Amino acid sequence: TSTGASTDALVRSMANGLSSKMTNASERVQIINDQKEFTQELTSQIERWGLRDAGFDYNIVAVFGSQSTGKSTLLNRLFGTTFDVMDETKRQQTTKGIWMCRGKDTNIMVMDVEGTDGRERGEDQDFERKSALFSLASSEVLIINLWEHQVGLYQGANMGLLKTVFEVNLGLFGKKAQDKTSGRTMLLFVIRDHIGTAPLANLQTTLTLDLQKIWDSLSKPSELQDRQLSDYFDLAFTALPHKILAADQFEKETQILRGRFVDKTNSEFVFKPVYHKRIPADGVAFYMENIWEQVQSNKDLDLPTQQELLAQFRCDEISAVALAEFNEQAKPQKRPIESGKVVEGLGGMMRSWRTMALERYDRDASRYHQGVYKRKRADLIASLDATLTPLFLGQLKNLHKACLGTFKKDILEGLKGEEYNFADVVNKAKAKCENKFVEAAKESVVDDSEEGKADWNWEEELVLLKEEVKSVADQCRKDETKKMVNAIERNFKKQISEPVELALNKGSPNMWDLVLKAFRDTLDKAESTYLSKATSFNCTDDENSHSVAALRLRAWQALRAKIDEQTSDSVFVGRLRSHFEERFRYDEQGVPRVWKPEDDIDGAFKKAKEQTLELIPLYAKIAPVDSSIAYTLPLDAVALSDNSGSANDDPFDFEASLVVLTETKALDLAAKFRKDADLAYVEAKRSTVSSVAQ
Numbered sequence: 001t002s003t004g005a006s007t008d009a010l011v012r013s014m015a016n017g018l019s020s021k022m023t024n025a026s027e028r029v030q031i032i033n034d035q036k037e038f039t040q041e042l043t044s045q046i047e048r049w050g051l052r053d054a055g056f057d058y059n060i061v062a063v064f065g066s067q068s069t070g071k072s073t074l075l076n077r078l079f080g081t082t083f084d085v086m087d088e089t090k091r092q093q094t095t096k097g098i099w100m101c102r103g104k105d106t107n108i109m110v111m112d113v114e115g116t117d118g119r120e121r122g123e124d125q126d127f128e129r130k131s132a133l134f135s136l137a138s139s140e141v142l143i144i145n146l147w148e149h150q151v152g153l154y155q156g157a158n159m160g161l162l163k164t165v166f167e168v169n170l171g172l173f174g175k176k177a178q179d180k181t182s183g184r185t186m187l188l189f190v191i192r193d194h195i196g197t198a199p200l201a202n203l204q205t206t207l208t209l210d211l212q213k214i215w216d217s218l219s220k221p222s223e224l225q226d227r228q229l230s231d232y233f234d235l236a237f238t239a240l241p242h243k244i245l246a247a248d249q250f251e252k253e254t255q256i257l258r259g260r261f262v263d264k265t266n267s268e269f270v271f272k273p274v275y276h277k278r279i280p281a282d283g284v285a286f287y288m289e290n291i292w293e294q295v296q297s298n299k300d301l302d303l304p305t306q307q308e309l310l311a312q313f314r315c316d317e318i319s320a321v322a323l324a325e326f327n328e329q330a331k332p333q334k335r336p337i338e339s340g341k342v343v344e345g346l347g348g349m350m351r352s353w354r355t356m357a358l359e360r361y362d363r364d365a366s367r368y369h370q371g372v373y374k375r376k377r378a379d380l381i382a383s384l385d386a387t388l389t390p391l392f393l394g395q396l397k398n399l400h401k402a403c404l405g406t407f408k409k410d411i412l413e414g415l416k417g418e419e420y421n422f423a424d425v426v427n428k429a430k431a432k433c434e435n436k437f438v439e440a441a442k443e444s445v446v447d448d449s450e451e452g453k454a455d456w457n458w459e460e461e462l463v464l465l466k467e468e469v470k471s472v473a474d475q476c477r478k479d480e481t482k483k484m485v486n487a488i489e490r491n492f493k494k495q496i497s498e499p500v501e502l503a504l505n506k507g508s509p510n511m512w513d514l515v516l517k518a519f520r521d522t523l524d525k526a527e528s529t530y531l532s533k534a535t536s537f538n539c540t541d542d543e544n545s546h547s548v549a550a551l552r553l554r555a556w557q558a559l560r561a562k563i564d565e566q567t568s569d570s571v572f573v574g575r576l577r578s579h580f581e582e583r584f585r586y587d588e589q590g591v592p593r594v595w596k597p598e599d600d601i602d603g604a605f606k607k608a609k610e611q612t613l614e615l616i617p618l619y620a621k622i623a624p625v626d627s628s629i630a631y632t633l634p635l636d637a638v639a640l641s642d643n644s645g646s647a648n649d650d651p652f653d654f655e656a657s658l659v660v661l662t663e664t665k666a667l668d669l670a671a672k673f674r675k676d677a678d679l680a681y682v683e684a685k686r687s688t689v690s691s692v693a694q
């Protein structure tokens with residue numbers, strides 16, 4: 001099955017990984033070749049050795065000494081390394097250069113420095129000086145390997161080498177040594193083929209005296225005149241028996257010496273913390289390469305500058321890795337935000353990406369030069385926030401939209417039934433909307449500490465939201481108010497209809513008093529209905545007086561419409577006719593008249609006609625008998641009608657609206673009526689003639 005296959009593959013790759021690790025540990029690398037070129041492999045080699053993440057938990061040791069003094073042999077014995085050893089049968093010189101190996105089962109990087117005896121061989125001393133600089137800038141312990149018989153040969157090659165070491169050391173650490181916490185190096189003298197006739201103590205004294213002589217003979221810069229050898233170096237001495245003549249002893253002693261390198265509890269443990277050059281393991285390769293470059297170009301080797309350069313390079317690298325990981329995580333959330341979605345828990349996610357990136361950066365970068373580390377950290381934060389801020393702002397914008405949408409929906413829902421308090425509905429929806437926004441906005445804030453400079457402000461968006469909520473609420477209130485005014489108006493029309501019809505039908509002299517009384521009563525009721533309902537609307541006084549004015553205007557217009565309806569040509573002529581007929585065709589008791597020839601038809605006709613014509617001026621204008629009941633439309637209501645129509649419209653003329661029938665209209669109606677009346681007269685005459693004829 002496929003799972004089986006993939007498990008096999010996994011096991012295989014694990015096995016590969018294991019075995020490669022085991023072989024990688026003993027790999028060696030020539031970091032500087034005989035062309036004095038620095039290798040490009042060191043970074044990956046350190047990684048293959050498994051030391052990349054060791055931080056400061058590693059050590060570097062280098063060996064110095066004449067050609068063929070058994071240096072490589074010693075290192076291989078001490079550290080289980082695999083440096084080339086001269087083949088006895090060929091007696092062929094190994095090439096110049098510096099090799100490096102990881103010590104077996106230890107975090108020690110061991111440097112085998114070859115060709116440091118150019119003096120002896122009469123070659124140029126260029127490489128000797130460069131490799132001394134290079135080794136001192138990076139190693140904690142320098143093993144000085146020499147034959148017993150070389151001790152005391154002050155003019156010998158070793159002494160020249162040591163003089164070089166001291167000189168370059170002054171250049172590197174000259175000013176630094178004062179605090180005694182850094183810039184120190186251990187010189188461990190290993191005396192080979194020690195036969196024992198001269199005890200180690202004597203050899204040590206001789207060597208120390210020689211070293212002091214060399215030190216005193218150095219031409220030191222004036223500000224360093226008083227510096228002692230011990231300000232920069234700790235000296236240690238040990239001797240090893242002859243490798244071939246005392247093979248067992250040799251093995252035993254090298255194992256004891258090994259203890260001083262690998263066992264931290266050993267009282268003679270060589271790697272004291274003050275010797276450490278404080279280069280994090282993941283920066284060693286870059287650091288060494290730069291040192292070598294400086295050395296090669298014969299520039300002044302300024303270690304603080306080197307450390308800062310290293311820090312800049314590494315902090316940039318580490319930051320880039322952290323940023324790449326961060327971007328991977330942030331990427332999937334970009335699209336939803338851009339498409340208008342509110343991403344649930346976005347703040348939590350953003351905080352965690354950011355924290356992870358910074359933790360990752362801090363873990364690796366905090367070991368480097370603090371100034372650089374902090375500066376690059378601020379840069380990283382700025383980059384992180386440059387990605388996060390648009391997400392944050394997008395989220396706020398989407399949140400704003402969503403909350404406003406919910407607000408509108410809630411209001412619509414709340415205003416559905418009959419029984420609701422408008423102000424309650426609006427206030428509840430508003431509170432819900434704003435709370436939701438504030439809660440989610442706070443969640444989306446990434447960092448409100450002083451750490452970053454990004455602006456995680458959501459209050460401004462809230463202000464915008466509140467403004468929009470208010471304008472929606474205002475619009476709703478206006479709509480609601482309109483709805484209510486319309487309902488009240490409909491009701492008004494219904495209520496005014498009957499009393500107006502009744503009063504106008506009668507045509508009594510005080511009919512306008514009745515009409516206006518009914519109008520005033522009904523309007524008063526309508527107004528108080530409005531005001532009692534409007535309290536729940538949170539309307540402003542202005543809005544209320546506007547609504548009341550509108551109500552008054554529309555009430556008046558409704559009344560006028562009703563009056564027009566009741567005084568339209570057909571209705572009005574009909575009314576006149578029936579008024580006339582009641583007087584002409586019926587007697588005082590309401591009994592229909594049967595005209596006889598002797599009856600005064602002409603007189604009755606004239607009287608009824610005149611009485612009827614008197615009605616026309618009564619209807620022509622709304623004019624109550626009792627002047628106290630006369631109604632005048634308030635000015636604000638009049639003003640409303642002004643701006644309701646188009647600009648060319650004449651303003652509402654209330655006085656004109658009191659006129660029901662114009663003069664021409666009145667004449668026209670009178671003429672129409674006269675025709676009807678005349679017909680009735682003719683008919684009455686004819687009826688008497690026919691009754692005589694029978």
Ligand code: GDP
Pocket residue numbers: 066067068069070071072073074084085086087088094192193241242243244
């Ligand atoms: P290097 O050039 O200093 O690295 O010296 P090598 O380790 O290549 O050794 C040079 C020669 O010295 C080899 O033939 C070794 O076998 C031999 N040798 C190594 N250690 C000793 C020692 O302690 N005493 C003696 N007499 N010879 C040694």
Ligand code: MG
Pocket residue numbers: 071072073084085086094112114
């Ligand atoms: Mg060698």
